[in-house]
Amino acid sequence: MNRPMLIPDGVLTHVDYTCKRRYTADVVVVGTGAGGAAAGAELAEAGHDVLFVEEGSYIPQSSFNPHLEHSMPRLYRDTGTTMIFGNPTIPYVEGRAVGGSTTINGGMCWRPPTRVMDDWARETGDTSLGAEGMDWYFSRVEERINAKPQPSYSIGPDNRVMSRGARKLGWEYRENHRNQDQCVGTNNCGFGCPTGAKQSTLLSYMPRAMGAGAQCLTEIRVERLLIEGGRCVGVAGRTYDPRTRRPSHEVEVRGRAVVIACGAIQTPYLLLRHRVARRSRQLGKNLLLHPNVKITGLFPFDIGGWAGVSQGGQVREFHEEGIVLAENFIPPGAMGTHLPHHGSRAWELMTRYKQMVVGGALVEDSTSGRVLRGPFGMPLPWYQVTKGDHARFKKGARLLSELFFSVGADAVLLPFSNAHLARSMAEVDRILLGQTRRKWLELFTVHLMGTARMGAREDRSVIDLDGCIWDLPGCYVADASVFPTAIGVNPQVTIMAMATRIGLRLAETLQGEHRAAVA
Amino acid sequence: MTTEAASRPGTDPPRPPRVPPSFWGDARRVPVDRFPEAAPFPMPASVHAALEAIIRAVTPPPPAPQVPPDRIAMILRRFMPYFLRPMAYGFCAGVVMLDAAPVWRTGRLKRLQDLPRGEASELLELLAHSSFGPVQQLALMFRGAILSMYFDQPEVHAALEFNPEAWMRSRIRLRRRLLDGGKPRKSDHIPEPQWPDAQASAR
């Protein structure tokens, strides 16, 4: 079979493994998303030989389009059919392609509030994890991914609905910084940016790493660590037949250090196969979701929300209560998954697609779940929404409804499986009164974090302050799973900042080892 | 190298080159990248027929555009190899369960595929409101999967006056112009909605 077109040098695909199945490097980085790409690029630029191993394919920018039919298999894990069990069941999505979830994310760049970072410093006893200590890393990331305010020509009608509503109600509205370079507002961030404006790791950190000599083995799912003499010396995974998606031959990649960056679900799933972090038993625990509810405003005039950036800003008025409001427009196909009806009633609603604005109320977790290792390659994430968070979701739904009505909506669709349509605030309040059961809540999440938490004590955390698993030398974690606690904002820059710190510290360690060996 | 010695913000090495022009696409539905898409998941003909019946019951009847159920069924089957295996087999089992819903829900000795479209649709609506969680989840899962593919089809987009490809191509051209040093024009800004209060005050 031929190598697919448009694959840059240094990126290998399943075709290449028919000839060669063993690779070596200084550092093996598993995953090319926010964490893996940032850590790997720092290591490569510090002069180390880096080999990325990525389960997904390299999908070039020219493939990105607004249709689900061919985008979902290329870009989304399990074509988006992933879910977290509990009351209620929570669907989630994550990326499976070079660039990981950053290829399909919304590009919002928020640092965590100072109180959160200072909590991390207190909890770990390491002041360099506080807001001041991390400032250098955040600035470095923001510069590398070009986190900037949006240009005015990218702002669309649904962004204006949010800002206008917030202004009318006297709520604080803050414009987003996004990792973009001349974003023109095509609103396709969720299916890959077709203009190349979004500086996902596909276009920012990965080219940097490859420019410094790194290579990327794509289409290999890492299944286990190679452990010899109590030290991690590499990984083994399987490539798959692209036609049947069944696993085929095994590929082994060895290195002096291994960095695991598969995301907050897949990282614990992989590590749970080996008995690591035994003293704390924290591996897989502390699953944080930052879940959201979606509310759709229906307006008596055309909006055309698909034009303009996916989120221009956020309503920050309720941030101290852990609630953030933002618009989040989606194409009709994705809208189809949220509809409260099917058949003619679904059509009736969707004939008003041009008049819709979709918003989300994100709630900071006050609890956490866990990831278990299930059979047949299945991670089993588990999370129970608390009563307090249930109340905050209801409050978020009410606030967004109020905002939509304040700018002229004639109805809203609410996120409750037993009652959806409300034509006034009085109706919203009546529906909210009836929301006594958590199972009626329709939640969704894309911000998974915290399942291999960092800490200063082996009996309380999975990795030490350098990112190394306490009882497995040579094995590091550098992705969303390292967060000690919930951050309450979009996580990508925090993940990249933590991965930068872990990558630079590892580069130093390897250099020290090298110097010692030479001496 | 030490952390201190690492380049500080503001003194970074130059950013990597921008994507070369050959990488610019045109947002077309079927990308020309020779990504090897999986073959449809194997499914017995009887299960495929049941899936088509569920699709007919879930998709909107006329005057909504009619998308052949076989097309939606084949898209879903092309997605299935990407699911985890238990999920893919669970999907097939779900089809069989829903096809048998008239038996276990209403006690009638009929399959869903034997019911008229409207009746089948009503039965699925009933299941979607079931107070028994697993049944409700099953109905909602199929509804979501089918409607997402229905509302992704070109004839449906046309009926909704949603033409994203043309919009995206115009913006791809705009960004190329800006990267070539062009200045944004007034017409590049996206128009405001026609706010009712603005119209009222204009009157």
Ligand SMILES: Cc1cc2nc3c(=O)[nH]c(=O)nc-3n(C[C@H](O)[C@H](O)[C@H](O)COP(=O)(O)OP(=O)(O)OC[C@H]3O[C@@H](n4cnc5c(N)ncnc54)[C@H](O)[C@@H]3O)c2cc1C
């Ligand atoms: C739709 C969407 C919108 C979002 N919007 C925003 C936003 O606007 N702002 C923001 O800050 N955050 C956003 N996020 C969240 C953010 O993108 C993620 O939190 C972040 O990318 C996670 O980084 P990560 O490195 O932990 O994992 P990922 O970026 O998911 O990368 C993990 C990588 O590892 C690979 N992998 C997994 N398992 C294996 C294995 N066994 N072997 C080999 N490879 C493997 C995966 O294929 C993937 O490429 C969004 C996420 C999504 C999905």
Ligand code: SF4
């Ligand atoms: S809005 Fe469009 S141009 Fe801007 S980053 Fe998203 S996909 Fe790219």
